[in-house]
Amino acid sequence: MKRTNYLKGLRVILAILFFVPILLYFVDFRGLAPDMFNKLLHIQIVPALISGTIAIWIFQFLLALLFGRIYCSVICPAGILQDIINRIFCIGKKKKKGSSRFVYHKPHNILRYGLMAVTFLLFIWGSSELLLALDPYSNFGRIATNLFRPVAIWGNNLLAEILAKVDNYTLFHMSVQTVTTGAGIAAGLALLVFIGMVLFRGRLFCNTLCPVGALLSLVSRYSLFRVVIDKDKCIGCGLCEKTCKAEAISTKEFHVDSSRCVDCFNCVSSCKKDSIHYRFAPFNRKAKTKEVIEPAAHSRRQFLATGTIVASSLPLMSIYARRNRQRHGNGNTNPITPPGSHNLEQFKDKCTGCHICVAKCPSQVLYPAGMEFGFGYFLKPHMSYINSYCNYECTICADVCPNHALDLKGVEEKVTTQVGVAEFFINRCIVKTENTDCGACSEHCPTQAVHMVPYKDTTLTIPQVEPQLCIGCGGCESICPVRPKRAIIVKANTEHAYVEKPKEEEVLDIVIDDFGF
């Protein structure tokens, strides 16, 4: 008799509890999502690795060791996104073409462990490009920020239009500014890869390209709880194998590859004979029968092959990483990195381009880079003062960054961090070229680093920059009316400097008792 199985239901509920807040947190364009949703980004594995949150390492390690790759089915937003894609694909299809379309495949160990090793080694050497490209969390972030968020905003705008007709402005029109071509393409491609891989091979991404999946598989191989087939009851019908998104169940060998199993429990639900279970089964390796000795040897060979390939590519990788660093250290145009990034190189090392800062920036001053600052900065956020500038006392980007690639100790540090310095080009300034008042730059300067001084013998005043007061917020550049080249432009500090807070002037007690007219 088939027992009711709660595991799959539990997994789905937990996945929703993780996924929905994360999705909302990215898509939320009004700043309404509670701050605690941010914690769900911090427990993601790559951010935890980079930020050095050891508690999360231990938690994730124990979770995988105890229960297997729960992370992939419950916590990882990219994993759940793939499940949702799969679910949508299955709608209205017969089982055979839908949820039961999978077949067992051998693991691609060389690929997955090779890629993982290269990814992490490059990262250690200071080249985070590959990690940025493969990290599932960051990919999800880019998809959410650059694809889902604009869709939500367009929906909002439609509704806002309707509400405005009855003078209700709880919703208001917003524009989508920060989706750059590079970010849009990268997010679109990632989504297509997910869709393609899911449709043809289920969780293939998680078991080939994903460095987190590969890392977890090293632990989940030995997990205490795992899915096992009861050989005595099993009739070899293959139902479980066909529902396995990870394509990790071999009915022929009565074996479930726990290094690839993502604990979705679809197999447990599918079995009509109650012969596949998720239970405490430590050290339950493949039964040592004749058939399997050969694959065991095979896997050793694979391990050696992987090791050899990785080892032989080490010198190449290190050369690449070193060259990459040098090239961009000497580049002509450097990006203005967000406050809290401290310096360009450190930021490049730590940012994996999840774009949560881009999504959360209330001033929409952060833009994901294309190739304009080189491959090493691809998809990482930079400050662009074309339409906007960095709000003086705002620290949101640093508050939300799960990698701690942006890290500020409060508002005090923010208002004294100099991310760049305004440079004034007097020959382009309206006051000089047109002989009229302007002062837009000084108006927007929160520290009065840009202030107006008398110009010639007229009533006009012209801007002057006090670099030691400038924090590079871009207020001046964003508002300068001169075109095509603006008359005041912020030049990036590759190493952030720290300025004195504007001196507190004495508050005078000014009393007047006459109207003065």
Added chain:
Amino acid sequence: MKRRDFLKTSVVAGAALSINFEGLQAALSSNTMTVQQAPEMVAVMGGEPAAMLDKALEALGGIDKYIKKGQKVVIKPNIGWDRSPELAGNTNPELIKALVKKCLDAGAQKVTVFDHTCDNWQKCYESSGIATATKEAGGIIMPANEEKYFKKVALPNGVILKSAMIHESLIEADAWINVPILKNHGGAKLSCAMKNYMGIVWDRRFFHQNDLQQCIADICTWEKKPVLNIVDAYRMMHQNGPQGKSLADVATIKSLIVSPNIVAIDTAALGMFNQVKKLDMDAVGHLSKGEAHKLGSTDLKKINIKRIKI
């Protein structure tokens, strides 16, 4: 009674019936007699914003003179900066709250408040206290953060600025009240009633590119003039304007000036400003340019001003 007498009497009676007793009624109800014509400008000093507004409007003959029943009213404060009220970057929220209430009490169909801000608009609306004040008083606070909220209007009398994109709420309004805060301004030198017009337009870059002072005067030629200008000088930013850095930039002078005459009110405000910081009228170019547009006079001697100290 003769028929002729009867006819005479009825004509007189009819005429008497059609006479407007508003003046008398107002005089009776307020128990004062308007001896002379209502002043063209009222300046009040020494009270809280709402109390000063009361005094000023009373002296002008009541809000009903300016806001009629059923009208769509717009109030345009300065909400340019992400600053708290103490720092005097934005119009005083208490003043806005009192004014919204007055308009609604006068029978306005709705009162809308907006400004095209410089800093992030949501932060400005919030930090200034104006969003809360407006809502508490029963007004509507409307965004002005996107071009779609603005519509193009012609300015046939503009010297340089011949047309502008103006916020739709103003275009639809029956009456609007211009409520600037008096402050120093790095570009325009003085930010007051005329300068406050820059918050009703979308494309301010054009202003800065093409003679700021002239464009400020030009935008004030828009045919739909505010029924009143109310200058908030409760706190006045006398330096580092228009954004200000700290409390050291602010003088609390507890004043309010109200007038429909925009050039005169700015001239008066400049006089008040000059008691704290020296500022030449020539430097505030938009004043004489506004006068040239016949928007009002910089000669305050020509104007009937009532000054009230509380």
